[in-house]
Amino acid sequence: MKKTAPTLRDVAAASNVSIATVSKYINGTQRFSSKVEAAIDAAIAGLGYKSNPLAKSMITGRTDTIGLSVLDITNPHFSSILKGAQRVANDHGLSVLVVDTEENPNRERRVLEDLSRRVDGMIVASRLPEKDMGWMADIDKPLVFFGSLAELPLPTVASDDHGGAFMLTQHLRMLGHKRIAYLGFSKSRRDEERLGGIRECLGAAGLPLVVFNADSPSMLEGERLCSSIILGANPPDALICYNDLMALGFMKEAASLGVSVPRDISVVGFDNIPYGKYVTPALTTVDLQSERMGASAMEKLLAVIRGEDVDKLTKIAPQLVLRASTQPRT
Amino acid sequence: MKKTAPTLRDVAAASNVSIATVSKYINGTQRFSSKVEAAIDAAIAGLGYKSNPLAKSMITGRTDTIGLSVLDITNPHFSSILKGAQRVANDHGLSVLVVDTEENPNRERRVLEDLSRRVDGMIVASRLPEKDMGWMADIDKPLVFFGSLAELPLPTVASDDHGGAFMLTQHLRMLGHKRIAYLGFSKSRRDEERLGGIRECLGAAGLPLVVFNADSPSMLEGERLCSSIILGANPPDALICYNDLMALGFMKEAASLGVSVPRDISVVGFDNIPYGKYVTPALTTVDLQSERMGASAMEKLLAVIRGEDVDKLTKIAPQLVLRASTQPRT
DNA sequence: CTGTTAGCGCTTTCAA
DNA sequence: TTGAAAGCGCTAACAG
Numbered sequence: 004m005k006k007t008a009p010t011l012r013d014v015a016a017a018s019n020v021s022i023a024t025v026s027k028y029i030n031g032t033q034r035f036s037s038k039v040e041a042a043i044d045a046a047i048a049g050l051g052y053k054s055n056p057l058a059k060s061m062i063t064g065r066t067d068t069i070g071l072s073v074l075d076i077t078n079p080h081f082s083s084i085l086k087g088a089q090r091v092a093n094d095h096g097l098s099v100l101v102v103d104t105e106e107n108p109n110r111e112r113r114v115l116e117d118l119s120r121r122v123d124g125m126i127v128a129s130r131l132p133e134k135d136m137g138w139m140a141d142i143d144k145p146l147v148f149f150g151s152l153a154e155l156p157l158p159t160v161a162s163d164d165h166g167g168a169f170m171l172t173q174h175l176r177m178l179g180h181k182r183i184a185y186l187g188f189s190k191s192r193r194d195e196e197r198l199g200g201i202r203e204c205l206g207a208a209g210l211p212l213v214v215f216n217a218d219s220p221s222m223l224e225g226e227r228l229c230s231s232i233i234l235g236a237n238p239p240d241a242l243i244c245y246n247d248l249m250a251l252g253f254m255k256e257a258a259s260l261g262v263s264v265p266r267d268i269s270v271v272g273f274d275n276i277p278y279g280k281y282v283t284p285a286l287t288t289v290d291l292q293s294e295r296m297g298a299s300a301m302e303k304l305l306a307v308i309r310g311e312d313v314d315k316l317t318k319i320a321p322q323l324v325l326r327a328s329t330q331p332r333t
Numbered sequence: 334m335k336k337t338a339p340t341l342r343d344v345a346a347a348s349n350v351s352i353a354t355v356s357k358y359i360n361g362t363q364r365f366s367s368k369v370e371a372a373i374d375a376a377i378a379g380l381g382y383k384s385n386p387l388a389k390s391m392i393t394g395r396t397d398t399i400g401l402s403v404l405d406i407t408n409p410h411f412s413s414i415l416k417g418a419q420r421v422a423n424d425h426g427l428s429v430l431v432v433d434t435e436e437n438p439n440r441e442r443r444v445l446e447d448l449s450r451r452v453d454g455m456i457v458a459s460r461l462p463e464k465d466m467g468w469m470a471d472i473d474k475p476l477v478f479f480g481s482l483a484e485l486p487l488p489t490v491a492s493d494d495h496g497g498a499f500m501l502t503q504h505l506r507m508l509g510h511k512r513i514a515y516l517g518f519s520k521s522r523r524d525e526e527r528l529g530g531i532r533e534c535l536g537a538a539g540l541p542l543v544v545f546n547a548d549s550p551s552m553l554e555g556e557r558l559c560s561s562i563i564l565g566a567n568p569p570d571a572l573i574c575y576n577d578l579m580a581l582g583f584m585k586e587a588a589s590l591g592v593s594v595p596r597d598i599s600v601v602g603f604d605n606i607p608y609g610k611y612v613t614p615a616l617t618t619v620d621l622q623s624e625r626m627g628a629s630a631m632e633k634l635l636a637v638i639r640g641e642d643v644d645k646l647t648k649i650a651p652q653l654v655l656r657a658s659t660q661p662r663t
Numbered sequence: 664c665t666g667t668t669a670g671c672g673c674t675t676t677c678a679a
Numbered sequence: 680t681t682g683a684a685a686g687c688g689c690t691a692a693c694a695g
Binding site: 010011012022023026027030032054055057058059060061062063 | 671672673674675
């Protein structure tokens, strides 16, 4: 509506003080005589002045914005992470700039280097193998990474995927399952950790593991691979899916193929997305605490920004959630 | 790693040309002799120079960032909107700054006024009644709004909620349902439109409508209200839910109460979230094309930013999606 | 083709 | 308590 938004200068003029005075007063850097402060307040109100955050940022070097890079925002795991991160950011007066790399590792570098110039720090979920991530440590901005890193000196927040997988497998073993299969997603770094946990548990029991692999961590892939898993010669009596989405897809397709979950096959997943509770049968899963992970990552990042020392790795304990998709064998 | 990031000045010095030349070359505003261009390229590479977008923004007034305000990012309707918006933004080299107002209308104004200073334009979903939205039109930034507006001169993108609701109701009528109920969410502006569509259809047939109301558009609310809906004296034989989330919650609870969907009661929702297809029975719904809405809103906003004339209202046609949660009465 | 010169709106010494 | 002045890193006329 106004031609040009009012600037500090306008406020200064209107209140008959210097521009520096207004700046300091607004930022609470300094107090002034009540006369002056009142005049400034009046001018601000009168002009409808709003500070220009860009100009401020250029000087202070702070943008009050945190970047968050996720692999697919429609995946409930990531929208929960965003929720948690967002909440903490809000509590500190910060905004969140989200980028969705759409499961495309090639985009990541450009996108993140770009992002790094517009934010005070970033939180990133990546599909890159650690050896292709060197550049991340060179980005000159505080960064918190999801997942554990062997070499790279980056602070991280990770769920205990190995432990969670072990737990899940143990649960299946105790239920009496003997032919366990894993429907994995090898492009993910977490896949091998989960596989490791499963193998460790199964190895101790001398049980074999059949592994399938999906091209994307989606319901559609769960559906697509279902028939090849359950209509083979020696089908598994329990299936561990890389995530809940795949498990949901699998269960739906199994039902239409006339295979009953959990009677014919027990199914489990990872993440504990809300929808797992609403399908039939409800899905047994490992709660990786997505929202809390997002919040923890943000808190950690803020600590880094403040210059505090933080642990390299924040581990978040997973929790097994038992539901009807798993059933004892007799 | 470096003390101070290299600036344009450093590049200019290193390549023995003026700072203006470098600026123009980088922005492709102008071409120079290959000698000069080569020198600049070398200097940039050597120093690892990256343009400071903040400084640039301050001058150009453009941030290359679009703000998107949603009511709850974990609601698949909104994460799909974000997905669509994000995709279009990316195609144009823009970022998306997301804010989640958490279904809290009181936060909206502050959050949006704040956001408006950091972006080139914004797309907003709001729970505010139109009469409390006047300030939005005063924000001095291009803005596209979700939903239709009677008075406010804001460009909008809306699904045809009235039409969608009519469709859905018509479908139920043709299936032979006589006792139709609506589980609404009156805080939403779209609620009345849907209610209107339902009423119009039912009125024509001389059928009554019972209305229930939820406090939040969530699965939990669907669950919570289920018993009071189906265990009353004269329970409905069909229920239209404000959205799919509520329908999912309702169906789960109905099952545990021993009421069968669709045998005892048909259930339908709005949005066509992906999960509706994976529950049992699969949910009949109206596809509001969330992702496309996000994309359309972004496209429209970009047009506004470019200064083009745009229609006030972009209407997106809903599509009925028939699944097993609705069944003919006999 | 290339360079000079003003600033953008704000913060921040440093003086008064 | 206040203000003057020097920029932050960059773009945009305007000259040459």
